[in-house]
Structure formats: structure tokens, C-alpha cells
Amino acid sequence: MNRLKNRRPRGAALVDILAAAAVATAILAILFVAPTEATMGLAQRIVYVHVAMAWLGLAGFLVMATTAAIYLARRDLAWDQWSQSAAELGWLASSLTLATGSLWAHATWNTWWTWDPRLMTSFILWAVYCGYLLVRGSLEEPHLRARLAAVLAITGVLDVPLVIMATRWFRGIHPVAPKMDPAMHGVLLLSVAGFTAFFALLLVRRRAQLRLDGLLADIDAGGVWTAECGADETHPTPHTLPFTLHLEE
């Protein structure tokens, strides 16, 4: 019966405030603290968001694949929910990486897109995320969906080392680790930390939402009634449920 409750743990509001404060601080630091770069000017400030998004796109991939592997080992749909949450947020971060990178490239290289291994591998990661979400969207049965998505996530994550290796193996024009002013470096770290905290919060919230979705699907299917309430499988009686779903605090 406990699994039907959705009470938020104590201190959740404080975590929300801290995450919002972290990302707000990062944005303010990007706009007002970071010095303006001499050659690229204001456009260089895109880099602070771009690097944070690229990191989150990569981190989302690792979380997606790790939780997918745990699902395959344990067959617990909770891990699949983490995997899906990470994939959706990773897709968002990956899309923003491509968008911000393209904006920065136009300002710096005078082109929206160019042949560069790191750009291509970022695009490949984004496309794999798209494929993963397409597969999930094409299947109804939760465990089949989780299993196939997990295999795809693990296959996809094997592409990640290429993102790292590509810049070393191939000659590209993308900067790998350019020297930065200490103030710029500090803002970059703050941005990465702030956006990471914000995305972690979104990850937890999305997973909680998926968990509730799963419970509602169980109720619709009659699984919860028969398993926990002893209701007639063919004639569930929704008005006599002996529990309460705490959807809101």
C-alpha cells in the first residue's frame, strides 16, 4: 500500500530552492561576472551554457545507460523510469548543445555548422537519443519497452568514447581545452554546477511523475485492484478503493 503514496520527502522544498538558486546564480554570473572576451566579445558567453549542456547531454547518456543496465539485471521498472527520465533530459541538453554550439560557431567561425569530429559526434549522440525515444514511444508493454530501450541505451553509450576519442584521433577545429582567464574558468565551473543541480532536480521530478504514471496504468489495468485490494478482476469498483492517492501535498 505504501507504494501508492506520493508524499514528498521533508526538505524537498529546500532542495528545489537550492537548485533554483544555483541555476539563477550561474546565469547571473554568466551575464554580469564573467569578463568579456577580447576577440569574440559577448558571443563567448554562450560557451558557459554550451559546455554545461554538453556535459549534461553526456551525463544523461551515462545515467540512461547505467540505469538501463541495472534494469536488465534486476528487472525493476523503477530503474527503467530513471533511464527514461535521463534520456528525455539528456535529449533536451543535447539539443541545446547543438543549438548553442551553432550560435557560437556562427559568431566565431562565421558558419552555422562545419565538418568537425566533435560536432558530428554530438549530433550522433542527439540522433541516438531520438532513436531511443522513438523506440520507447512505439511500445506499450512496459517490460518489453524497458528491455529493448535498455539494449539500445547500452549500444548507444558505447558511442560515447568516440565523442572523447574523436577530438584526439582526428584533426578538428573545435577547441578542446582552451586557456581561460581565472574569472572565466570560475564562471564556467559555476555554470556547470548550477545547471547540473537544476537538471538533477528535473530528473528526480520526472522520475516521480513516471512512477505515478506507472501506478495509474496499473490501476487502469486492474492490476493493483486484484493484487492489493482483492477486487474482482473483470469488474473493478473504482469508487470503493480503500486507499488514497496523494497526488498533491
Add this chain to the structure above:
Amino acid sequence: MTAKLWWMIRKDLLSEYRSRRTWPAMLLLGILVAVVFTVQMDLPPEGQRRIAGGLLWLAILFAGVLALDRSFALESEDHCGEGLLLYPVSPTAVYLAKLLVNVFALAALEMILIPLFIALSGVPLLAHPWATLLVAGLGNVAICAIGTPLSALAAKIPERGNLSALLVFPLIIPVLLAASEATRLIAEDRLGAEWWRWVQFVAAFALVFLVSGTVLFDFLVED
């Protein structure tokens, strides 16, 4: 194991020989793409040598995905896949058999497309036959190593449309680029360290996805 593997390969090849449902379409598509591509190669010889490798591998990929897609789609008809898994062999053997059939299909495609590209464009892709054979072989295995498990995955999805191509293309892009570059360097008669690095890249890619495909295939076929 080897005998059982051969029987499964033979089953697929015999089925294809009798039905002729995949290979003729694959070969025709490859030829059409090659002709269309080479028509666009109205460039000086240096330009042709520069782009021939990329266009050749694009043609191989476009047509090859057709064979990859069909390799498990056939098994999803009339519950053939369930019968296949009832064989007293491990799923790994089923995966290897499907992989090898796909390798044969792509090898047949390459044997037609490479001479066709040479004839239509005049680019000396066979100036170093062993080098071309190595790149074609490794690229072939790399494409099949990624494509075979993804084909099995896509076959599990009803109303899947062209999903397997959507899943395969992003993962194959690095192999496509590496094989294209290696082929370009062969055409430009530059078999140096750079060429060898691209070849190593394709080999590493093939190895990674061969291992992962072998391990993950069990999860794809369990029901």
C-alpha cells in the same frame, strides 16, 4: 556449434535463394544509388578521387540497410523467430548466424558496387587491392555488427516502418566516415600512417559492437 551455425546460415541463404525477396532489391538499389552518385561526379580527377570513397560507402550503406532490416523482419512473420529460438543452440549462435548472413549480403553488394564505381567514375579504387579488401571487409563487419542487433530490436516493434534505418544510421556514421577516408586515401595512393589510423578506427568499432551485440542479443530474444 560450427555445424549448427552453418545450418542456420544455410537456412537463411536457401530462403533468400528461393524467395529472392531481399538481395535483388538490395543490389538494384545499390546500383541505382551508385549510378545516380557517379552522374554527379562531373569533377576533375583530383575531385573525383576525393569524393569517390564517401559516395561508395553511402551507396553500400543505403542498400545494405535493406538487407539488415530484412534479416530479422522475416523471422517475425508466422512466428518463425520462436521456432528459430527453439533450436537447441544458444541465442549467441543465432546472432552470429544472422551476422554472417548479413556479412555475405554486404560482401556481394561490395563486389558489384566497387567495380561499378571504378567503371563509372574512373577512380582507381583497386590501385591497392589488398588495402581495398581490408577496408571493405572491416567496414562490412562493422556495419553488420551494429546493424544486426538493431535489426533484431526493430523486428520486435509492431508498425515499425523504417525504424531500423533510423536506429542504425546514427551509430554507423563514424564507421562510414572512417571507411570513406580510408578509401579516399587508397584512391589518392596515400597508404601511410593516416590511412592505417582510419583502418584501426574501423576495426576497433567493429570489435566493440561485435562484443556488445553478442552480449546484448540474449536480452533481445528472450520472451
